[in-house]
Amino acid sequence: MPVISTSGLARTFTTKAGPVHAVRSVDLSVMPGEIVGLLGPNGAGKTTTLRMLTTLLAPTGGTATVAGHDLLTDPAAVRAVCGYVAQSGGADPYLTVREELVTQGRLYRLGRAEAAARAGELAAALGLEDLLDRKAASLSGGQRRRLDIAMGLTHRPAVLFLDEPTTGLDPGSRADLWDLVRSLRDGAGTTVVLTTHYLDEADALADRLILIDGGTVVAEGTPAQLRTRYAGSPDASLQDAFLAATGRPANPADAAPVAV
Numbered sequence: 352m353p354v355i356s357t358s359g360l361a362r363t364f365t366t367k368a369g370p371v372h373a374v375r376s377v378d379l380s381v382m383p384g385e386i387v388g389l390l391g392p393n394g395a396g397k398t399t400t401l402r403m404l405t406t407l408l409a410p411t412g413g414t415a416t417v418a419g420h421d422l423l424t425d426p427a428a429v430r431a432v433c434g435y436v437a438q439s440g441g442a443d444p445y446l447t448v449r450e451e452l453v454t455q456g457r458l459y460r461l462g463r464a465e466a467a468a469r470a471g472e473l474a475a476a477l478g479l480e481d482l483l484d485r486k487a488a489s490l491s492g493g494q495r496r497r498l499d500i501a502m503g504l505t506h507r508p509a510v511l512f513l514d515e516p517t518t519g520l521d522p523g524s525r526a527d528l529w530d531l532v533r534s535l536r537d538g539a540g541t542t543v544v545l546t547t548h549y550l551d552e553a554d555a556l557a558d559r560l561i562l563i564d565g566g567t568v569v570a571e572g573t574p575a576q577l578r579t580r581y582a583g584s585p586d587a588s589l590q591d592a593f594l595a596a597t598g599r600p601a602n603p604a605d606a607a608p609v610a611v
């Protein structure tokens with residue numbers, strides 16, 4: 352049984368300039384314990400898809416279930432099983448790491464002692480123990496991202512959604528984050544859906560990749576399957592496969608310079 356299943360999931364925004372079809376129709380299925388990478392150019396609809404799956408945004412079309420709960424009829428149950436780490440992060444720069452983790456626990460209705468204990472567990476699991484009394488504003492990018500993820504794990508979600516968790520991190524911090532994602536899956540069996548622009552990351556970390564472009568799924572498969580299908584060989588570069596599938600590079604920084 353898939354832990355996430357969507358059918359024709361869609362979201363159109365109404366703007367002064369007219370309708371924006373951010374997500375036209377997304378059909379996807381994720382099995383428990385999978386690490387799935389959502390790839391796609393800027394504006395493809397990745398964030399909008401994650402925001403719908405975590406109930407932060409109402410779909411304007413289609414249906415979805417998360418851990419058996421219907422997004423439309425039982426959003427509270429969906430919220431209880433999902434953790435979400437937004438692209439921009441959620442930590443308040445003026446709180447300490449400890450205050451942030453305890454506050455998050457209290458938001459999930461833990462008692463004071465329980466919230467303090469959970470903060471300690473999360474700090475230990477995410478390597479934040481030495482930083483508990485530091486203000487979030489003083490953390491490095493990688494430390495800050497670990498705090499964001501700790502906050503998203505407060506209620507032990509079965510499904511964790513990470514929106515560009517490693518954008519802007521140095522290679523060492525990115526590798527640490529990959530280890531963390533793997534350990535969540537291997538330890539607690541957490542299902543992880545993450546978006547990324549980095550193809551090496553998608554390749555190294557994800558069991559399966561879903562390419563989104565123009566608000567729909569244009570390709571999916573294991574990294575090896577995508578290489579073979581779109582670039583002709585399991586040894587081809589994922590970049591070439593991505594280009595063939597979408598006509599665009601995955602990472603805007605990799606775009607060919609425009610001749611002027």
Ligand SMILES: Nc1ncnc2c1ncn2[C@@H]1O[C@H](COP(=O)(O)OP(=O)(O)O)[C@@H](O)[C@H]1O
Pocket residue numbers: 364365366371372373374391392393394395396397398399400
């Ligand atoms: N609140 C909004 N109002 C209007 N348009 C939006 C809104 N949020 C996103 N969009 C548009 O929807 C499209 C998809 O955005 P997004 O899901 O953020 O893409 P991605 O995360 O793949 O870069 C983009 O064209 C974006 O400008």
Ligand SMILES: [Mg+2]
Pocket residue numbers: 397398399438514
């Ligand atoms: Mg986005």
